[in-house]
Amino acid sequence: MAFNIALSGLNAVTGQLDQISNNIANSGSYGFKSGRANFASAYSQGKAGGVYIGSTTQSMSLGGNVLATGRSLDAAIQGRGFFVARDSSGAMVYSRLGQFSVDKDGFVVDSIGRRVQGYGTATGGVLGDLSVPTEAMPAAASTTLNYAGNMSADWQPPAGAFDMADATTYNGVQVSSLYDSLGRQHTLSQYFVRGAGNEVTVYYAVDGTLVDDGTGPVTSSLQFGTTGQLAAPAAPVSIGLGTPDGAEPLQVAINYATTTFFGGDFNTTTNRANGNAPGTVVDTTLAEDGSIQVQYSNGSRQEVGRLALAVFPSESGLTAVDGTSWQPNATTGEPIYGEAGSGVIGSLEVASLEASNVDMAAELVNLMNAQQGYQANSKVLTTESEMVRTLMQAL
Numbered sequence: 001m002a003f004n005i006a007l008s009g010l011n012a013v014t015g016q017l018d019q020i021s022n023n024i025a026n027s028g029s030y031g032f033k034s035g036r037a038n039f040a041s042a043y044s045q046g047k048a049g050g051v052y053i054g055s056t057t058q059s060m061s062l063g064g065n066v067l068a069t070g071r072s073l074d075a076a077i078q079g080r081g082f083f084v085a086r087d088s089s090g091a092m093v094y095s096r097l098g099q100f101s102v103d104k105d106g107f108v109v110d111s112i113g114r115r116v117q118g119y120g121t122a123t124g125g126v127l128g129d130l131s132v133p134t135e136a137m138p139a140a141a142s143t144t145l146n147y148a149g150n151m152s153a154d155w156q157p158p159a160g161a162f163d164m165a166d167a168t169t170y171n172g173v174q175v176s177s178l179y180d181s182l183g184r185q186h187t188l189s190q191y192f193v194r195g196a197g198n199e200v201t202v203y204y205a206v207d208g209t210l211v212d213d214g215t216g217p218v219t220s221s222l223q224f225g226t227t228g229q230l231a232a233p234a235a236p237v238s239i240g241l242g243t244p245d246g247a248e249p250l251q252v253a254i255n256y257a258t259t260t261f262f263g264g265d266f267n268t269t270t271n272r273a274n275g276n277a278p279g280t281v282v283d284t285t286l287a288e289d290g291s292i293q294v295q296y297s298n299g300s301r302q303e304v305g306r307l308a309l310a311v312f313p314s315e316s317g318l319t320a321v322d323g324t325s326w327q328p329n330a331t332t333g334e335p336i337y338g339e340a341g342s343g344v345i346g347s348l349e350v351a352s353l354e355a356s357n358v359d360m361a362a363e364l365v366n367l368m369n370a371q372q373g374y375q376a377n378s379k380v381l382t383t384e385s386e387m388v389r390t391l392m393q394a395l
Helices: 002-025 360-394
Strands: 035-044 047-058 066-068 074-078 082-086 092-095 115-120 127-129 144-150 172-179 185-194 199-206 219-224 230-232 237-240 251-255 267-273 281-286 291-296 301-307 309-311 319-322 325-327 336-338 347-350 352-354
Touching: 002 035, 002 047, 002 360, 066 074, 074 082, 144 172, 172 267, 281 347
Parallel strands: 074 352, 144 251
Antiparallel strands: 035 047, 066 352, 074 347, 082 092, 082 115, 082 309, 092 325, 115 127, 115 301, 144 267, 172 185, 185 199, 199 219, 219 230, 237 251, 281 291, 291 301, 309 336, 319 325
């Protein structure tokens, strides 16, 4: 009986050594969670029967150090949560390793090629495979311009009639960039002229040519109240800016809604038009809110989706798929999906990865303890063998 008990001890310690060795071997693996072999006593008909490994505890709640990598598609989770990916069989796997890239088909994949799950803008926010566009961005004509600033109440009405070549005939000028339907850039100049009362007249010029509709210069009248707020126009002003060579007519709605009329300097706080030149994808990056951003050669940036993260009611019971991936089971509960920073889900630190949470000092101590246990059980076997041999010699 003692022989079997000692043998069970050797087998259990061997399993413990396997776990310790696995921890040490993965001390440099990003996203790895260390495990601990738990011994349990074996009994047979009320008598001690040895020992075995009853369970393995995973240190899921213990985070590893966050190490900066500089890669634009790396991310580490600060707090609870797992990245979600779908393997080739269609099964969901959950990982703490946020090392992503874009494959040849435009899908966002993890370090071993599984498709990362998230909320794509093209799918209406439904959980699914995240992908980024690989085709060029077509040109788009400008149709809106948001302008805001302060028209100085200290301006004096110019003495002469407006002449864009004479700076004494207007009080201020602001330049904006617009695009036609072919993606060519044009310059829109707005000339502000103080009128009677709290009125400012705006003249427009495209690429240095005054906009004229055939009856005279195209203008807009900005009317301000006695508190300096814009009273009219109440809606964006639609301005026809002519037809660029070979392109469609350029029609832009200019929104002056938050423009003011206070004393002090003339200034501009918002000057933003839509539209863009054609562009190709030059980079894909991950933002701290989990959004996937595509950068184009024309300077445009487009959000194409957001990473999905998952938490479980009992994360310590997850079944390991490999060193850095897990799947749920009946003891973990169903995954709860969400975005980074929502609810109990942790935040993201981008251009970084979570290091292994293995404590090398503790593992070496465990290794020495396991070695002593192995030696002790071996000694029992040796002693029992000697006793049996002595007994046989005595017979």
